[in-house]
Every structure is written in C-alpha cells, then in structure tokens.
Amino acid sequence: MVPVSYYLALSAILFALGVVGFLIKRNLITLFMSIELMLNAVNLAFVAFAWQWRSLNGQVFVFFVMVVAAAETAVGLAIIIAVFRTRETLNVDRVNLLKL
Amino acid sequence: MKPHFHLWLIPLLPLAGAAINGLLGRRFPKSLVTLVGNVFVGASCAVAWWVFARFLSLPHEMVPYVHDYATWIRAGDFSVSYGVYLDQLSMIMVLVVTSVGFLIHIYSIGYMAHEGGYYRFFAYLNLFMFFMLTLVLANNYLVMFIGWEGVGLASYLLIGFFFLRDSAASAGKKAFIANRIGDFGFLIALFLLIKHFGALDFGHLFPAISKLGIENAGPGLLTAIGLLLMTGAAGKSAQLPLYVWLPDAMEGPTPVSALIHAATMVTAGVYMVARSNVIFTRAPSAMLAVAIIGCLTALFAATIGMAQTDIKKVLAYSTISQLGYMFLACGVAAFSAGIFHLMTHAFFKGLLFLAAGSVIHALNGEQDMRHMGGLRKKIPWTFWTMTAATFAIAGIPPFAGFFSKDEILWNAFSSEYGSWIFWAVGLLTAFLTSFYMFRLWFMTFFGEFRGTEANTGEHGKGHIHESPRVMLVPLAILAVLSVIGGWIGWPQTIGGTQRFDHFLAPVFSTHAEEAAVAAEHSKELLLAGISVAAALLGLFLAWLLYQKRRDLPDKIAAALGGLYTAVRDKYYVDEGYAAAFVQPLIKGSTYLLWRGIDTKGIDATANESAEGAQYVSDALRHMQSGNVRSYAGWVAAGAAAVIAYMVYLGVRG
Numbered sequence: 001m002v003p004v005s006y007y008l009a010l011s012a013i014l015f016a017l018g019v020v021g022f023l024i025k026r027n028l029i030t031l032f033m034s035i036e037l038m039l040n041a042v043n044l045a046f047v048a049f050a051w052q053w054r055s056l057n058g059q060v061f062v063f064f065v066m067v068v069a070a071a072e073t074a075v076g077l078a079i080i081i082a083v084f085r086t087r088e089t090l091n092v093d094r095v096n097l098l099k100l
Numbered sequence: 101m102k103p104h105f106h107l108w109l110i111p112l113l114p115l116a117g118a119a120i121n122g123l124l125g126r127r128f129p130k131s132l133v134t135l136v137g138n139v140f141v142g143a144s145c146a147v148a149w150w151v152f153a154r155f156l157s158l159p160h161e162m163v164p165y166v167h168d169y170a171t172w173i174r175a176g177d178f179s180v181s182y183g184v185y186l187d188q189l190s191m192i193m194v195l196v197v198t199s200v201g202f203l204i205h206i207y208s209i210g211y212m213a214h215e216g217g218y219y220r221f222f223a224y225l226n227l228f229m230f231f232m233l234t235l236v237l238a239n240n241y242l243v244m245f246i247g248w249e250g251v252g253l254a255s256y257l258l259i260g261f262f263f264l265r266d267s268a269a270s271a272g273k274k275a276f277i278a279n280r281i282g283d284f285g286f287l288i289a290l291f292l293l294i295k296h297f298g299a300l301d302f303g304h305l306f307p308a309i310s311k312l313g314i315e316n317a318g319p320g321l322l323t324a325i326g327l328l329l330m331t332g333a334a335g336k337s338a339q340l341p342l343y344v345w346l347p348d349a350m351e352g353p354t355p356v357s358a359l360i361h362a363a364t365m366v367t368a369g370v371y372m373v374a375r376s377n378v379i380f381t382r383a384p385s386a387m388l389a390v391a392i393i394g395c396l397t398a399l400f401a402a403t404i405g406m407a408q409t410d411i412k413k414v415l416a417y418s419t420i421s422q423l424g425y426m427f428l429a430c431g432v433a434a435f436s437a438g439i440f441h442l443m444t445h446a447f448f449k450g451l452l453f454l455a456a457g458s459v460i461h462a463l464n465g466e467q468d469m470r471h472m473g474g475l476r477k478k479i480p481w482t483f484w485t486m487t488a489a490t491f492a493i494a495g496i497p498p499f500a501g502f503f504s505k506d507e508i509l510w511n512a513f514s515s516e517y518g519s520w521i522f523w524a525v526g527l528l529t530a531f532l533t534s535f536y537m538f539r540l541w542f543m544t545f546f547g548e549f550r551g552t553e554a555n556t557g558e559h560g561k562g563h564i565h566e567s568p569r570v571m572l573v574p575l576a577i578l579a580v581l582s583v584i585g586g587w588i589g590w591p592q593t594i595g596g597t598q599r600f601d602h603f604l605a606p607v608f609s610t611h612a613e614e615a616a617v618a619a620e621h622s623k624e625l626l627l628a629g630i631s632v633a634a635a636l637l638g639l640f641l642a643w644l645l646y647q648k649r650r651d652l653p654d655k656i657a658a659a660l661g662g663l664y665t666a667v668r669d670k671y672y673v674d675e676g677y678a679a680a681f682v683q684p685l686i687k688g689s690t691y692l693l694w695r696g697i698d699t700k701g702i703d704a705t706a707n708e709s710a711e712g713a714q715y716v717s718d719a720l721r722h723m724q725s726g727n728v729r730s731y732a733g734w735v736a737a738g739a740a741a742v743i744a745y746m747v748y749l750g751v752r753g
Contacts, residue, residue: 019736023729092728092729093727096727
C-alpha cells in the first residue's frame with residue numbers, strides 16, 4: 001500500500017511546477033495551464049487525505065474545485081481570445097496598460 | 101432674628117452699571133452714559149452707608165454678619181459658597197471703596213469729557229467697583245480671589261485705556277504679569293489651606309487656626325501660608341520686589357490712578373493681610389518678613405520719589421512708599437493702624453491724584469513738573485485742595501496722615517513685634533515723604549510759570565483754566581476728609597479716644613495696641629514730636645531747595661553724581677529685571693523653545709515622520725508594478741513564508 005506521504009510529495013511537486021511555470025512563462029495560455037496544474041495538485045492532496053481519513057469531504061471539495069476550474073477556464077479563455085484580438089499578442093509583459 | 105442687609109446689592113449694582121454701559125453704551129448719548137455710570141455706583145454707596153447705620157446697632161454676637169447666597173463648589177466635605185462676610189474691617193473697606201470710588205466717578209465726568217471711549221471708561225470703572233467690593237465682602241478666600249483677579253483685570257483694562265499708545269498697552273501687560281507672580285503665591289496658600297483645613301471660608305478657617313499655637317519654635321505650616329499670602333499681597337500692593345508695575349500704571353487716565361492705583365485696589369494686599377491676621381499672628385517669621393518688606397519698600401520708593409520729575413510718577417512712588425507703611429503696620433501686628441492708614445491714605449492720595457489730574461488738565465496734558473510752577477493763583481481750588489492733601493501725607497498735625505502715620509510709627513517702636521530699627525526707617529521715610537511732597541508742591545504751585553505756549557494755548561485763549569465744578573466738588577470733599585479724616589483715630593495720649601482702633605478691635609484678636617496703652621505716654625508723645633519735626637524738616641528743606649535757592653538742586657545733583665542718576669533712574673531696577681528675567685526669557689524662548697524644541701524637536705518629528713511615510717510608501721509603490729507575474733511572485737513568496745513558519749511551528753512543537 002502506498003503511504004499518503006507519497007501522494008502529498010507528488011502533489012507538492014506538481015504545485016511547485018505550477019508556481020514556477022506561472023512565474024517564469026510569458027505566454028497567457030501557458031500561465032493558464034500552470035494554474036490548472038496547481039489546482040489539480042491541490043485536488044490530488046484532497047483525495048489523498050479523503051482516502052486516508054475515510055472522509056467524503058475531501059472528494060466533495062475536489063468536485064467543487066473542478067467546477068470552479070471549468071468555469072474559470074471558460075471565462076479565462078474568452079478573455080484570452082479578447083486580449084489576442086485587441087493586442088495581437090499573448091505575452092503578459094506586453095499586457096500592461098494598467099501599469100503606472 | 102438676623103436683619104437683612106441686602107449686601108449683594110453693594111457689588112452687583114456697579115456690575116449692572118458696567119453691563120449696561122459696556123454692552124449698550126456705544127449707542128447711548130454721553131449724558132446717559134454719565135447717568136448710568138454714576139447712578140449705580142452712587143446707589144451702591146448709599147446702600148453701604150445705610151448698611152453701616154444698621155451695622156452699628158447690631159448686637160455683638162451677630163458680628164461678623166455672614167450670609168451665604170448660593171453654593172458654588174461642592175466636592176465631598178469641601179464646599180465654597182457665594183457669600184458675604186461683614187465685620188468691622190470689611191465695613192470700613194466697603195465705605196472707603198464706595199465713597200472714594202463714587203467721588204472719583206463724579207470727577208471722571210469732567211476729566212474724561214474730552215476723551216474717546218467715554219462709555220468704555222465708565223464700564224471698566226464700574227466693573228472695577230464690582231470686583232473690588234466682591235473682594236472685600238467675600239466670606240471665603242476663593243471668592244476673595246475672584247475679586248482679586250477681577251480688580252487685576254479691571255486695572256489692566258484701565259491702564260491700557262489709551263491702548264493706541266504702545267507704552268500704555270505695555271504698562272497694562274506689565275501690571276498683569278507682575279500681579280500674576282504674586283497671585284501664584286496666593287493660590288498656593290489657598291491650596292495649603294484646603295489641604296490642611298479643608299475649608300476656605302473665614303467662618304470655619306479662622307476658629308480652626310485659632311486653636312493652633314504660635315509657631316515660635318520655627319517655621320511651620322502657618323509660616324508657609326503666611327509667606328505665600330504675603331507674596332500675593334506684595335504683588336497686588338506693589339511691594340518689593342514686585343512693585344515695578346505701579347509706576348508704569350500711571351499710563352492710565354488720572355482718575356484710574358487715583359481710584360485703583362492709590363485709594364483702593366493696591367490696598368487689597370493690606371486688607372488681605374489684615375483679614376488673615378489670625379494666620380499671621382501665629383507665624384512670627386512671616387510677620388517679620390511682612391514688616392521688613394514694608395519697611396524696605398517704604399524707604400526705597402521714597403528715595404526714588406525724591407528725584408522724579410513727572411508729577412504722577414512722584415505720586416506713584418509715594419503710593420508704593422505709603423503701602424510699605426501699611427505693610428509695616430501689619431508686620432508689627434498693628435493691623436488697625438494699617439487699616440487706619442489705608443483709609444486716610446485713600447483720602448489724601450486719592451485727592452493728590454485727582455488734584456494732579458486737575459493740574460494736568462489745566463496745562464493741557466503736561467505732566468512734567470519742570471514745566472509747571474506758579475499755578476497757585478491760576479488754579480486756586482486745585483491749589484488749596486492739594487495743599488490739604490500734601491500736609492496730610494507729610495504727617496503734619498492735625499491733618500489726617502499725621503494720626504495714622506504716627507500710630508504706625510509708635511507701634512513699630514513699641515509693639516512686641518516691633519523694634520527701633522523699624523521706627524527709625526519709618527521716621528526717615530516720613531522725612532523723605534514730607535520732602536518730596538513739598539518739592540512737588542513748590543515746583544507745581546510756586547515760583548514763576550516755566551511752561552510753554554503748548555501748555556496754555558488751549559482754545560487759543562492763552563490762559564490756564566481752572567477745572568470744571570464737577571471735578572472740583574470731589575476735590576473739595578476729599579480735602580475736607582484729608583483734614584478731618586484722621587480725627588476718628590485721635591490717640592489717647594493727646595486726649596482722644598482712638599475710636600477707630602476700638603471699632604476694629606473685635607476683628608484683630610491679638611492686640612499690639614493693648615501693649616501700647618500700657619506703655620508710657622510721654623514716650624509716645626516724644627516720638628510723635630520727633631516725627632512731626634521730621635516732617636517739618638522735610639518741608640523746610642523742600643522750601644529751601646525749590647523755593648528759596650532754586651540753583652541748589654542742580655548743584656547737589658551734580659555733586660552726588662552717580663548716586664543721583666541712580667536714584668533718578670529708579671536704581672535701574674527695571675533694567676535689572678529686564679536683564680535678569682525678561683531677556684533670558686526671550687532668549688530662552690527664541691533659541692531653546694522656539695528654534696530648539698519647537699523647530700528642531702516637534703516640527704522635525706512631524707515633518708520627518710511624514711517624510712518617512714512618504715519614503716516607505718514610495719518603496720511599496722514599486723511593488724505594485726502592474727506586472728501580473730510579479731504579483732504572483734509576491735503571493736507565492738508570502739505563501740512560502742507562511743508555510744515555512746507553520747513548518748517551523750510543527751518542527752518545534
């Protein structure tokens with residue numbers, strides 16, 4: 001039987017990858033994928049704990065997260081398309097009209 | 101059954117006059133201002149005399165007559181009420197204040213007729229009467245203190261009456277500040293009384309203090325209270341070292357000098373010491389201090405008075421000197437002699453100021469005696485009244501000043517608190533007083549006129565005019581009082597009954613007079629003879645120097661050199677105070693408080709904390725770059741920090 005700590009370690013690695021990707025990548029789509037990666041890392045931690053403690057709460061939370069992620073993806077992709085149409089770029093460093 | 105004296109009317113009537121004139125007087129015609137200003141004070145005076153008539157028939161056990169009208173402060177066991185305390189002492193003070201005050205009000209009608217701010221003048225004068233009567237009628241120290249501060253306020257307003265003149269405004273401030281120093285002592289004395297006796301009203305305080313013994317062994321509580329009260333009295337009554345404000349106070353209109361700075365307000369200190377006689381007689385060190393201060397002030401001011409040329413300044417220094425006499429009397433436990441002198445002084449010094457005012461009026465505002473002379477024939481009424489006052493203050497019998505001054509000198513010599521030194525200084529002062537007063541008299545009224553066209557040319561008529569009747573009547577009444585006012589204190593040695601002392605006797609429980617009665621009469625007669633001789637010597641010397649041989653004073657002045665200039669320039673006391681207190685204060689305020697603490701401390705703190713906030717915000721502003729990924733970086737870093745902290749907690753615990 002695989003101990004829960006393995007799952008947690010994997011979850012942490014995935015989360016860290018997401019964070020690093022978010023921070024160093026410039027493409028908006030990649031950033032989006034990094035966010036998804038972080039969300040799924042958290043989901044993995046949730047189900048691992050749910051299994052560990054024999055509790056459904058964690059699994060229910062996973063569904064919540066997936067619903068929110070789906071909605072966010074829909075809205076986010078729509079925004080990305082709108083940005084691309086107006087700016088003709090997906091480089092976040094160029095999307096800086098709100099900067100001082 | 102306690103009779104109703106309606107004493108509240110006495111102070112409140114002038115207050116009503118002050119309120120009406122002060123608030124509405126600007127729109128009133130001059131005659132109405134005059135009417136309001138005088139009727140209320142006159143009514144107050146009438147009530148005072150009516151009360152006096154009934155007071156005389158009051159049975160002994162009803163004196164002092166005390167009446168509380170309302171409670172003012174109540175805190176635990178301590179309470180202060182608005183109340184009156186009428187005994188022989190306050191009765192005399194009320195009569196002197198209202199009567200002399202009323203006469204001076206009448207005089208002011210003529211004197212102030214051509215001045216601006218007529219309504220304001222009467223409003224202030226009435227306000228002064230209110231506070232002065234509050235002071236003398238108060239049944240506790242706190243209400244007395246209100247009156248005390250109030251007369252200071254009225255004095256300030258009236259000294260600075262011609263406020264467009266810078267010197268008048270500064271003189272007002274000087275008087276206020278010098279008085280404040282004394283008031284500080286007075287206040288601390290009140291705090292001590294509250295702390296140790298829990299009361300401020302005379303009815304409780306004096307019996308409680310009477311039970312305490314005399315502090316012979318050494319200074320104690322009562323000595324401290326006495327010395328602090330004396331500080332307050334020295335401020336108000338212009339004693340050393342706080343007298344400096346009184347000569348400057350002559351910037352005010354002359355009736356003000358007469359009323360406030362000669363007859364009434366400046367005697368408040370003497371009244372307060374006499375009122376506190378229970379405290380002082382149990383604190384011999386404080387008594388001695390009062391006597392020494394009075395003695396020194398009397399001599400000191402008299403010497404300055406000899407060399408002044410401004411007619412009002414001479415009278416101002418004379419007032420300080422006479423107040424010193426009253427202090428000396430109180431300091432040798434001859435309180436009734438002090439009050440007696442207070443009363444006669446109110447007559448003759450009030451008269452001197454009013455007559456001087458009449459002279460100044462006649463000469464179109466000239467105050468320098470070197471520009472006077474020969475006025476005897478031109479203003480005869482003023483001359484004769486002033487003559488009465490001059491003889492009275494010089495102490496020549498049977499004028500009023502002789503009796504009171506002689507009683508003080510005799511007590512200074514014979515009292516158990518007295519000593520021959522006090523007597524000798526007093527005698528020297530009496531001689532000097534006589535000299536400078538007759539100097540003034542000769543310089544003003546005798547010889548040939550030394551003035552200029554400017555002094556005579558009013559209305560282009562080219563002659564010096566006598567004052568209007570409304571000014572002369574008060575002069576005449578005061579002149580009569582200056583002549584006969586002393587007779588109520590006719591000493592027993594020369595066949596009198598000393599009614600004044602007997603009248604006051606119940607107020608002052610310990611009596612120097614009793615010792616005096618026991619002493620041999622021949623000695624008293626001898627001392628009286630010596631003081632009369634001193635006065636006559638002063639008269640002779642003044643005649644010699646300022647009438648017979650007018651060239652001599654300049655020669656003497658030249659021979660004395662530095663000594664003469666020191667006296668003429670008032671011993672440089674003002675300059676000394678300026679160097680010792682005023683300049684350090686200004687310098688300290690400028691360089692330490694303003695440029696040091698305020699600019700470099702307080703302002704700098706405020707400015708630099710603002711700058712610091714700006715600096716920090718500026719740094720934080722750069723975090724908000726608009727770069728989304730850098731925000732994410734901050735979030736991640738924050739999350740990492742929180743996680744690290746939690747891990748640390750987990751590892752540790």
